[in-house]
Amino acid sequence: MTFDPQRLGQSRSDLAEVLRDQRRRAGRTQTWLARRCNMSQTRVSNIESGKLTPSLVDVELILEALGTEAPVSAEARSLARVANTEWQDQWSSRRRGLDKKQNELARLESISTEFRFFLLSMITGLLATPDYVRASLADVPGDQSKTIAKKLERQRVLYDSAKSFTFLLTEQAVRWPLLPPLAMAVQLDRLVSVSRIPSVRLGVVPLGGHIPEKPLNTFTVYDRRLATVETGTGALLLRDHRDVTAYLRDFETYERHAIFGDECRGLLAEWASGFARRRT
Structure with a gap:
């Protein structure tokens, strides 16, 4: 269709x-x-x-x-x-104010208990340092201080023991140099820290080896009832159970290629050290 x-x-x-x-x-x-x-x-x-x-x-x-x-x-x-499909274009979101979008996400997070994030090209706000959040909004005109504050405030949900989070990040998402090297090293240290939160399972999909899958978009699945799919100009919200199930299957497929736990933290630390050595 x-x-x-x-x-x-x-x-x-x-x-x-x-x-x-x-x-x-x-x-x-x-x-x-x-x-x-x-x-x-x-x-x-x-x-x-x-x-x-x-x-x-x-x-x-x-x-x-x-x-x-x-x-x-x-x-x-x-x-x-x-x-059961909703389109949210970025221009409408910007006109309303991106801080309003943060309020919507916070409400969605408050009523959901199981989260699956597939991050293809960037680190999501729940995992980001303040510098990374600011850099991710650098192309948005106007004062975004409210949006930045609300993005950082939303990170408290990671410590809710009643919820569970699985983050899958591609190596590209982790290593894309959105910030100067030292700030990127701090951001990767942040990922290591978050991976130790009891409610969080954080994995990285390295680019080495053979990965026959071909992901096209960053997406998030909330419980088993809603999938949000990000594009260059907005996001699709899908509630049809067939769509949600399809993204759950995709997530499980990518999850098989990810590394977790100490192996993941070791790789993140190695990449962080590489950024730190560059310094500028």
Whole structure:
């Protein structure tokens, strides 16, 4: 399926209209449908009014209960897939203020318990030193002090024992010289320190040897319900269980090529020493 960013916001209301129309054509009430689908009547009402985005499972249950014909079922499934996808372009985020984006991420982190980060080309904010955070925002015009402060504040979530984090960083992500050598050495020391936090599992995928996989994007999976995929101009938020499952499988594949624990810390220390020796 091709996603048109212009359509992502409209698809939920279109899906609501299709489902509402099919229920009425079938001569059924929301109460009857809720009972057949093991949902609350409030949930059915919110789906039909467009206030709530139904999952693919919700849509399948509703279509089956109503005996919807194949062409309409196909249309509804297609709309549900798009409705469970959100596009956040970087220009809109910048207009709203990147500190607002940090608030959204903090809320998402507060309600999630299991995190998987695949970092292809850069170190993520949760692992970054203040210098690295500032450098990552250097191309954004205006005063970004609030955004920097909130990025650093979010790092406290790593110490929440109720949560678990797995970070997979490619060698490129670790060694990309975003900062001068000494500052990069400090950043790699930070990775070593974070790797010792009980809730954190940090691994590096070295570029030596044979890696037949071909990763294209940095992505994060929150629990098993949301995957965010970063591009050069924004991020896709995917809630369709098929998309999330696909990224979970990708993560497991890359994880098999990563090194962890003392071996990982030894490699990070070696690279940090290399940066420190350069000094300038």
